[in-house]
Structure formats: structure tokens, C-alpha cells
Amino acid sequence: MIIEARDLRKTFTTRGRKGSQTVEAVRGVDLTVEKGEIFGVLGPNGAGKTTTIRMLATLIVPDSGTAVVAGHDLLKEPEAVRRKLGYVSQEGGVEDTTSARAQIMMAARIHNVADPKRATADVLDRFDLAELADRPGRTLSGGQKRRVAVALGLVHAPRLLFLDEPTTGLDPQNRANLWERIRQLRESGTSVLLSTHYLDEADALCDRLVIVDHGRIVAEGTPGELKREVSGDVVTLRLEEPERAAEALRPLAREVRVDEDALRVYVDDGEHTLPALLHILEEQGIGLRSIALDRSTLDDVFLAKTGRSLRDAGAAA
Template sequence: MIISAQGLKKSFTTKSRKGSQTVEAVKGVDLEVKSGEIYGVLGPNGAGKTTTIRMLSTLITPDAGTAVIAGHDLVKEPAQIRRKLGYVSQAGGVEEQNTARAQVVFAARIYNVPDPAKAAEEILRKFDLSDIADRPGRTLSGGQKRRVAIALGLVHTPPLLFLDEPTTGLDPQNRANLWDRIKELREQGTSVLLSTHYLEEADALCDRLAIVDHGVIVAEGTPAELKRSVSGDVVTLRLDGLERAAEVLTPLVARTRVDEDVLRVYVDDGEHALPSLLRTLEADGLSLRSITMERATLDDVFLAKTGRSLRDTGAAA
């Protein structure tokens, strides 16, 4: 394991005219990240994702708990850990005035890379940044800045990379391009821990992930395992009498949920369950307006574990 953490906790105290208030950002997180995998931390804004990553990357000290990162104790050996990781924050850290090349060379010197200029050229080329390497940061697009930020975090070839909300604010094309770059890192042996509130991103990128809410992990596993845990298919019904339909179908299915003007029915095998569901509704005099069936999503997992949709928290699909 390149990361093994148990019981990590962190609280923050804020002061105002009304007095001080303590907020538990992380309430006891256990997680293990295998070498060479992409491990995701999925949850809404304010769930504790960034605080968890900042603790594991030695930027803030946990109030409680233990962790071993790349073979070193989190609290006792932070300097050794920093030499073995790269960190890309939500902001990215790309300077507006200096060129991309100058920034990456400077980062290489900070990490005592033997040939900073050569290392910078190699990482810029790897991320298709050579053509814009001599432009100041303020002239770069959002996607280009994110690639420069990751180059800054990788110029010293660390075995572990932390990415905090790496694609926030990017358009779909730039997001897909960055996903490809992150997958390439895994293929080259780099371990990646990323936080995200994008359901599609977690599903597409992560070998395993933890779903977090209010500072705790509510579910963990591969995306496929997590989706299977809430049944394999979701049947969405539009009809009058949603509550009555839920009542008559509940004995036949894993779970039902009335969601605004539709009834969502969770079943293990939708194709085989569908005829029985339709017969039951017809026998009870309930007429369908429409019906759709799709595979369970990570949002269904979040809904099952927390009682609300991740999309309803403001997170993107």
C-alpha cells in the first residue's frame, strides 16, 4: 500500500462576533491506496475531501489518527513524504506572469532534480505543452493551466500524485483530455489519489473510490461493486398514484423511491423483473405514462447511503 490511513480527524475553529464555532471537517477516515492505482474520493462540496487530501499530503496536521505514506509516518516523517509526492490543488498554483517553462524548471530545482531544464522539457512534452511553454500563465486556457499544474507536480517523478478537483471548471473536451493524461500516469506506475464531485469522472477514472459525506466514508469499493450494492438496474416509472405504486411494488424489489414526479424501483435484474412489475401495476389498476430502465449509477449509491442525491447537493453529473 502506498497510503494506509486509520482514524484521521480534523476540526477547525472559526471566530466571529457571535463567538467561536468548531466544525468537524473529517470525523475519522480510514483508507488504503494500492501502488499504481487511481483512488478517488467522491462527495459534495464541504464533505471533507480537500481536508483529507491536505492531511495526507502533509499540508495540515491531523488532530487524531495515523497514516503511512510511501513508507513514512505521516506525523513523524513529513519531509520524507513530501519528496515522494506531487500535489495539485484546486487552484492549480500556476503563476500569471511567469512562463510555464520557467515555473516547471523552478519546481524541478526546488526538488533538486539533477538536470532541471531537461526534466522540465520532458514533462512539458509529455503533457503537450512544448508549443506554449514560453507563454506567461495569464495567456493560457483553463485546460492548459491544469496540465501545467500537473506538470509542476510531476517534474520530480514522484510515485504518488494528489489531485484535488483536477477538472473543475474545464469544458468537456479539456476534461476528457485530462482524463486520458491521468490514465497514462497509472499505466506508467504512478499512484493517484484524486478528489472529485463529478460522478462521471469517478466512474471513468477510478479503480477504487470512497464516497464521503459530512466528514465520513459512507461507502468504498470499485465503481462496479458500489453500483451492484444498490441493485444492478433502476426502473423509472411515470404514473399517477406514485405512493400506491411504491406500496404494491416494494415486496417485489430491492428498494423503491418516490423522486418528485417519478417512482424509481431498484432491482437486481431489470430485464427479468420488468414483466412482473408491469403485471402487478396493471392488476392494481395503475396505468403507466412512461417507463425507462438503466444501470445503477454512483449517484444511486450516494442516495442509498445518505438519503439524498449527490446532484441535489450542487455537484455536477
């Protein structure tokens, strides 16, 4: 086990013109991360993902709870924890005026790497950064900056790497490139704790994950387990009377949910159930605008656990 956390909590108090306001950012989070796995924390913006990661990375102190990270007590041995991990924030921390090589070399020295020059060269080569290593940060593209940021977090060869929203703002090609780099980290034995609000990212990368909402964990498991828990298939209908349609179709479904103007019908076998659903709608005289048959997604899991879509909760897929 590389991370074992129990009942982590964090509350912030903000002060403004209308007085102070208390925000419970994290409300009793339990996490267990195995060695050598990519573990995801999936949820909308403001769900508590970054606060959880910052606590585990010793950047902020929990109000309560316990954790052992990389073999050390989070509260009693924070310096020992820091030596064992790498951390890449949402912003990345790449300076505009300094070259990638100089920044990575400085990070190596801060971490007391035995041979900073060699470690820098190795990580530059590992992330295909050698050709642009001496360019100032401001001349790099978004994807190049993210690779430099990950290199900064890995130059001291940590056993554990924290990635907080690593692909936010990247185009599809650069996202796919960084995904491949993250998979390579797992293959080399590095454990990765990844926060994201991208459904496809969590599904594609994570061995296991938790889904968080309003500072609490609402689901945990592998992506496959979580999707199977919801249902095998989901039929999404857009029609004129979703509430009446929901009542009419309920006998054929494991679950029926009305999501604004869409009706989601969860069934075990969508291909064989679909004709019966259409027959009932025709019998009831309910007008149908569109219909789609899909396998369940992590968004369906979030919807089942919280009553709303992750896409509509301040996150994009």
C-alpha cells in the same frame, strides 16, 4: 501500499458575528491505497474530500489519527513525505505573469531535481506543452492551465500524485484529454489519489474509491463492486402518486426509494420485471408520466448509503 491512514480527524473553528462555530470536516477516515492505482475520493462539495487530501499531503495537521504515506510517517516525517509526492490543488497554482517553462523549472529546483532543465523539457513534452511553454499563464486556456498544473506536480517524478478536483470547470473535450493523461500516469507506475464530485469521472478513472459524506466514509470498493452491491438495474418512474406506487411495487423489488417526485425501483432483471411493474400501476390506477431503465450508477450507491442523491447534495455529475 503507498498510503495507509487510520482514523484521520480534523475539526475547524470559525468565528463570525454570531460567535464561534465548530465544523467536523473529517470524522474518522481510514484509507488504504495500493501502489500504481488510481484511488478516488468521491463526494459532494463540503464532504471532507479536500481536507482529507490536504492532511495526507502534509498541508494541514490532523487533530488525531495516523498515516504512513510513501513509506514515511505522516506526523513524524512530514518533510520526507513531501519529497515523495506531487500535489495539484483545485486552483492549480499556475501564475498569470510567468511562463509555464519558468514555473515548472522553479518547481524542479525547489525539489532539488538533478537536472532541472531536462526534467522541465521532459514534462513539457509529456503533456504536449512544448509549443506554449513560453507563454505567460494568463494566455492559456483552462485545459492548458490544468495540464501545466499537473506538470508542476510531476516534474520531480514523485511516486504519488494528489489531484484535488482536477477537472472542475473544464469542457468535455479537455476533461477527456486530462482523463487520458491520468490513465497514462497509472501505466507509468505513478499512484494517484483523486478527489472528485463527478460521478462519471470516478466511474471512468478509479480502480477503487471511497464515497464520503459529512466527513465519513459511507462506501468503499471498485466502481463495479459498489454498483453490484446496490442492485443490477434501476427503474426510475415519475408518476402522480409515488408513495402509493412504492407500496404497490415493493413485492417485485429488492428495494424501493422515493426521491422527491421520482420513484426508484431496484430489481435484479429490469427488462423482465418492467412489464409486471407497469401492469401493477395500471391495476392500481396510478398515472405514469415517464419511465426509464438503467444500470445502477454510483449515484444510486450514494443514494442507498445516505438517503439522498449525490446530484442533489451540492455536486454535479
